[in-house]
Amino acid sequence: MLTADPSAAADHRALRQAVRIAEPPEALRRLRAMSADVRLKVVDMIDRARMGHIGGDLSVTDILVTLFGAVLDVDPEHPDAPGRDRFILSKGHCxxxxxxxxxxxxxxxxAxxxxxxxxxxxxNGHPNRRKVPGVETNTGPLGHGFPVAVGCALGARLRGDHARTVVVLGDGELQEGSNWEAAMTxxxxxxxxxYAVVDRNRLQQGARTEDTVRLDPLAEKFAAFGWEVRETDGHxxxxxxxxxxxxxxxxxxAVIADTVKGKGVSFIEDRVEWHHKVPDPAQVRAAIEELTR
Known part of the structure; x- marks a missing residue:
């Protein structure tokens, strides 16, 4: 059974406090450092396991770090606290x-x-809420997380609390029709x-999104479904x-976050084969060297 790390949880609270009391230079420095650390850990984890989805992991890192490091009202020592914000990683393969x-x-x-x-x-290779604190719902089959997030947001309204619900989606995942039913609702x-956050790296398994089923104009599509759309740099x-x-x-x-698949490692960036390719030992060393510069 996984339990909280009090020291790391205290660091988490300090970072969120720095953001809230308007210390942008220090807060941004710490967020950047956290992203660099997460990317290094991703490379190590996938190297040890000899499996994973390194390209998407590296593209979504800055989004996850910003959310958990500074935005979400959550407490790692009390992950099931009533009234907490809910986060769902719909692209559960990352x-x-x-x-x-x-x-x-x-x-x-x-450790x-x-x-x-x-x-x-x-x-596991996909998040499991019964095994990992901080995971709100099991994800993996694409197109499931967004409808669950709509349900969470409706639940918060019914309870009368002020919890936010944030779901992160892959852009290729948006080819699943269930997402648009959720957007309409x-x-x-x-x-x-x-908040629906699209990790817009423009690559999916085997091809570019626009060569598979075209998504653009994506902002206009969300707007047509009644969403306030914000396009931003996802890094x-x-x-x-x-x-x-x-x-x-x-x-x-709807936050459309423009990202680069494999961000931070030059030979992985924007390369379709790195959706789930695993680096060999020499590539691992090269990746670590780039990420620690």
């Missing part, structure tokens, strides 16, 4: 980045990351505390913080 972020924030000791995908490890219900922590500001229209917020 669990390594989520686990590394959760560990960095104190949900469980970082557990070494067991990623090992037999009997709670850190969220817009109709005016779920202003619901700029300051821009991401601004994108997670409260809704100004009373409608749910």
């Amino acid at each position: 669990a390594a980045a989520l686990y590394a972020t959760l560990a960095r924030c104190g949900y469980f000791p970082e 557990a990351l070494a067991t990623f995908m090992a037999p009997h490890s709670p850190l 969220g817009g109709h219900q005016r779920l202003a505390r619901l 700029d922590h300051a821009a991401l913080l601004a994108a997670f500001a409260p809704s100004t229209t009373g409608q749910p917020v």
Whole structure:
């Protein structure tokens, strides 16, 4: 059973406090350092397991770090606290980045990351809410997380609390029709505390999104479903913080985060084969060298 790491949880609280009392230079420095650490851990985890989805893990890292490090109202020492914000990683195949972020924030000791995908490890290839604190719902089959997030947001409204619900989606995942049913419902219900974040790296398994089923104009599509749309740099922590500001229209917020698959490792960046390719030992060393410069 994974339990909280009090020291890391205290660091997490300090970072969130730095953001809230307007210390942007220090807060942004710490967020950047956290992202660098998470990327290194992702490379190590996938190297140990000899499996994973390194390209998507590296593209979504800055989004996850900004959310857990500075935005979400959550407590790693009390992951099931009533009234907490809810986070759902709909692109559940990028669990390594989520686990590394959760560990960095104190949900469980970082030593557990070494067991990623090992037999009997709670850190499965897809997140499991019964095994990992901080995971709100099991994900993996694409197109499931967004509808669950709409349900969470409706539940928060019924309870009368002020919890936010944030769901992170892969852009290739948006080819699943269930996402657009969820978008239609969220817009109709005016779920202003619901955020749908698209990790827009423009690659999916085997091809580019626009060569598979074209998504653009993506912003206009969300807007047509009644969403307040914000397009931003998905690797700029300051821009991401601004994108997670409260809704100004009373409608749910779609954050289209422009990212690079494999961000931070030059030979992985924007290369379709790295959706689930595993680096060999020489490539691992090269990746670590780039990430520690």
